[in-house]
Amino acid sequence: MKITIIVFSPTGNTKKIAETFNRTLTLKKNNVSLIDLTRDTSYFERSNKPEYLESIIPQHDLLIAGAPVYAHHMQYHMKELLENLPLPDGKWGKLVLPFITYGGINSGIALEEAGKILTGRKRTVIGAAKFSLKHHALQNFINKDINAIESFKEIENQINALVSELESVSYNSQDKSRALVYRSRKEYLIDNFIFDEKKWHKSKYPNMYIDQQKCTQCLSCVNNCPVLHLKMQNGAITASDKNECIHCTNCITLCPAKAIIPHGDLEKMKSFMGKLLAKGLEIPAHQIY
Secondary structure (H helix, E strand, O other), rough: OEEEEOOOOOOOOOHHHHHHHHHHHHOOOOOOEEEEEOOOOHOOOOHHHHHHHHHHHOEEEEEEEEEEEEEEEEOOOHHHHHHHHOOOOEEEEEEEEEEEEEEEOOOHHHHHHHHHHHHHHOEEOOOEEEEEEEEEHHHHHOOOOEEOOOOOHHHHHHHHHHHHHHOOOOOOOOOOOOHHHOHHHHHHHHHHOOOOOOHHHHHHHOOOEOOOOOOOOOOOOOOOOOOOOEEEEEOOOEEEEOOOOOOHHHHHHOOOOOOOEEEEHHHHHHHHHHHHHHOOOOOOOEEEO
């Protein structure tokens, strides 16, 4: 089977899952291609995204698409990518399997909305998966390590089992997108209308403040910004107006000079996150559909 895996992975968690899929599928003698759109200049700075996707996505029978959950949604860059996918034809098959990674708190409606987008693009959702991994952003906002995973072995075992099931998949497989409607309609409305990811990035999350006095211009932040938001311009690290910050906090974590700090109402953020954590982590942590 010809399989294409396409992934957007701001902090590396989702790519780790994609690489495990890649390795496991390859061992099963499949022809696998892995496309990582993280920091892809051609994608993020190109206006005609459908044309670009047509040029980079190879012929395949099955597409596997993965992204993290941000504010109860599949991260919006991946949603936009799915909306721009080429329609199935002789080159691109119709079978698709979406997966998400999340920090353990809530996977929201990410898989449901992915299923809706994909069926709208004439794809057949043959399954889906969600994986709970370490929550990277929270440790920089509330100084607490959330959902650290001691062993990746359980996830590897689940991916192995899912890959074994894929061996029986055929072109005429039934669509399973309805199985992804696992949140109540009340929860769906809350996720869809209150947790507006793009608006939250602009109005609710802290801004990343760069202390130019501390900055050594090592470019660690620039080289690890998944959406090309940070750039070196006129002798200083500056934020781009074109690609907005998605608050992955890579820049904070990886800055050796500690020159980047979250700037905003951090107490309000801590209070909000505390309430979410008080409800407990979502169970089960990993789920295959």
